[in-house]
Amino acid sequence: MRVAVDGSLLSSSDRKELEFWSNDRGEGPDADLFENVIYKSRVMIAFRSLLDRLRIRPGERILELGAGHGWASIIAKSQVPDAYFVTTDLSHDAVRNSAKYETLIGAKIDEKWACSAVSLPFEDARFDLVFCFAAFHHFIIGSRYDAVLSEVHRVLKPGGRLVMLYEPSSPRFIYDRAKRRTERKRHFASVDEDVILLDRLESDAKGLGLDMKVEHHxxxxxxxxxxxxxxxxxxxxxxxxxxxLPCTVNVTLTKPRCVRRNDRGPSRPRDDAAADRVTTR
Structure with missing residues (x-):
C-alpha cells in the first residue's frame, strides 16, 4: 500500500472520515471480518447486481475511488481477473484491511493507495474506467464537485468513463430535507453525509466536456x-x-475521444513535492 495524503487538503469532513476508520466501530482496523461481512451484506448484494453496469473488459485499467476495504474491486477482479485494479481511499486504516476481503473472496487488488479524491497521485490518461459505489456523495461535501471531477477527467483516457453506482440524489427543492435524512441514517458514525444534486453535477460535468447519463435506480x-x-x-x-423525489441513481460520465472547445480538464503533472509525500506501507 502507498500513501499520498496531503494534510493541507483535508476538510473537516475528511478528518471525521479518518477518525471513523481508525476506530473499531464495526468498520475499523481491528473489526472482525465476519462482523463486517454481515454489516455489509446488503450493499454487497446491491453492488453485485450492478456489476454489469461497469462493462469491464480484460486488459483495462480500473480505478475505484472511496473503496474503503476494497471489497467492490475485489469482487469485480474475481469476475474479470485480467483487468488491472487500483483501489483508493482517504484512510490507510481502511485500505490495509482489504487483505481480509482478498482472502475471503479469492482475488487480489493490483495496486492500493491511500489518497484524496481531489488529489490523485496518478499520471494523466491512465485509466479506462473510474468507478465508485455509494461513495461520490462523500467527495462532494463542501461543494467539491468540480475539484473531484477535474481530477477524474485528468486521469481518464479519452473515451474513458466515470461510473457512480448506488448514489443518493435529490431534486434541488427538497435537497435540505433529503440531506438531513441521509445524515440521520448514519448518525452513529459521526461522519458527514451529502446528497447529489444532479443539475449541479451535470453543470460541472458539461464544463469539463463530459457526457452524462443518469439511471434512476x-x-x-x-x-x-x-x-x-x-x-x-x-x-x-x-x-x-x-x-x-429523492432517489438512488447510477450515473455515467464519459470523456470524449476528441477534445472539445469547452473541455477545460487540466493536464497536471505530479510535482516533486507531491512525489515526496508518497510513502509505501
Missing amino acids: PEYQQRSSIAATVYYFVLSKIPRLQTM
Whole structure:
C-alpha cells in the first residue's frame, strides 16, 4: 500500500472520515471480518447486481475511488481477473484491511493507495474506467464537485468513463430535507453525509466536456428499513416520481475521444513535492 495524503487538503469532513476508520466501530482496523461481512451484506448484494453496469473488459485499467476495504474491486477482479485494479481511499486504516476481503473472496487488488479524491497521485490518461459505489456523495461535501471531477477527467483516457453506482440524489427543492435524512441514517458514525444534486453535477460535468447519463435506480429489496423498502417499492411502480423525489441513481460520465472547445480538464503533472509525500506501507 502507498500513501499520498496531503494534510493541507483535508476538510473537516475528511478528518471525521479518518477518525471513523481508525476506530473499531464495526468498520475499523481491528473489526472482525465476519462482523463486517454481515454489516455489509446488503450493499454487497446491491453492488453485485450492478456489476454489469461497469462493462469491464480484460486488459483495462480500473480505478475505484472511496473503496474503503476494497471489497467492490475485489469482487469485480474475481469476475474479470485480467483487468488491472487500483483501489483508493482517504484512510490507510481502511485500505490495509482489504487483505481480509482478498482472502475471503479469492482475488487480489493490483495496486492500493491511500489518497484524496481531489488529489490523485496518478499520471494523466491512465485509466479506462473510474468507478465508485455509494461513495461520490462523500467527495462532494463542501461543494467539491468540480475539484473531484477535474481530477477524474485528468486521469481518464479519452473515451474513458466515470461510473457512480448506488448514489443518493435529490431534486434541488427538497435537497435540505433529503440531506438531513441521509445524515440521520448514519448518525452513529459521526461522519458527514451529502446528497447529489444532479443539475449541479451535470453543470460541472458539461464544463469539463463530459457526457452524462443518469439511471434512476429504485431498488427496494436491499434497503435497511421497512420504511425505506416501502418508499423505493412505490418509486419502482411509479417511475415519474423517481425524478420528483429523492432517489438512488447510477450515473455515467464519459470523456470524449476528441477534445472539445469547452473541455477545460487540466493536464497536471505530479510535482516533486507531491512525489515526496508518497510513502509505501
